[in-house]
Amino acid sequence: MLVFAAHPDDVDFGAAGTIAGWTAAGVKVTYCIMTDGDAGGFDESHRAGIVAMRAREQKAAAGLVGVEDIRFLGQRDGYLEPTHDVVKQVVELIRELRPDVVLSMHPERAWDRIQKSHPDHLACGEAVTRAVYPAAENPYAFPELVEAGLTAYKVPYLWFYGGPRERDNHFVDVTDQVEAKLAAIRIHASQHPDLPAMDAMVRANLKENARRCGLAEDRSAEVFHVVGINTPVTFAGF
Template structure:
């Protein structure tokens, strides 16, 4: 079924103030939804980033001990471009993240710390919209985020978090999954697109391993194409799309 046969994408909810984005790797948000993050922060909203790994297995030519600190530095610089000041790392192992209790607990703890109304993550489905196979890290983290949004509000799940002065938080109203093959909602990309380009460019060491093309040419084309992919369902406007789950 083509986009022209699908229902229009709905605008994302606007009645919230705090969001938490939880993804697997440095660059996931910059490839996924930083144009939306930039526009939300322009509107005065608060957004923090939590990454399950430091992306230490992501550069074939660099050993993890060297790659991890480099990619962390790039991620912090990238987040700053769109106005995100808080970036945390959970230190799960890149490439072998396991869905399970440990991951759910760590994400539930982050939700309790930051007390968001909106939680953002990346595609947890087995494939991307093109039918390309997704990575195990994305699947594990995305699924754990959906579960941890509920775990965070239940005092009897992970009671040890209360002993760490992390009281239950049942205030998550939505989980928004970026780059889902089944998008339902969208945010106009125009206001935040230039910041998104500059933000992704901060991952230069990683990008230079992916392509021989000029990094800015590559980044600008990628983000222009990705934000145009579903524009037919959003009034012809470039958009960052999400699959939205209400709670």
């Protein structure tokens, strides 16, 4: 699985429970964090070292859910755009790792809670979508990557997190992974001035997700918009 996020901590809020379940089952997961997170935080004393701090936080949080391979694109926080250069970086990583699933932030704005739709989140989703189809599977897109040995690759499935509520079509029971997810989120202490409030909000959201998909009252779930890209029911790009 190859997981994209705009900032350090995005993936922990959106999908860390699901990812913890995957790694526990032996699935190899790689993170790609697109920006350096330099615009995050609340403490003025952190400014000089915020980029390194956030990278350390993300590495530690990833380790708690079984992820060791983390790539950082180093784009500037707040300035991410789905440019050809960014799309090429995504294509390069997809062709290198050849994942069964690409997981990304959603490219559509969620009006029910606009905080999910930071412009960098939308740009992350758009860049990944453009990379997954058609660029990664087109041998004539970015021919310099083919020359470097990174041949075209067809991604089977694209999963999105953090999208509009009406797009949710897949729910994952993460009841057994809730504490690992919250532990990963808490690692990003530079971003949370009120950890107890954050904890309560996340637990409530997970319970609400479970309720929406008909799970028992004591269950928790993460939600995704799953799109089949190259599956048994797709044909020649149609």
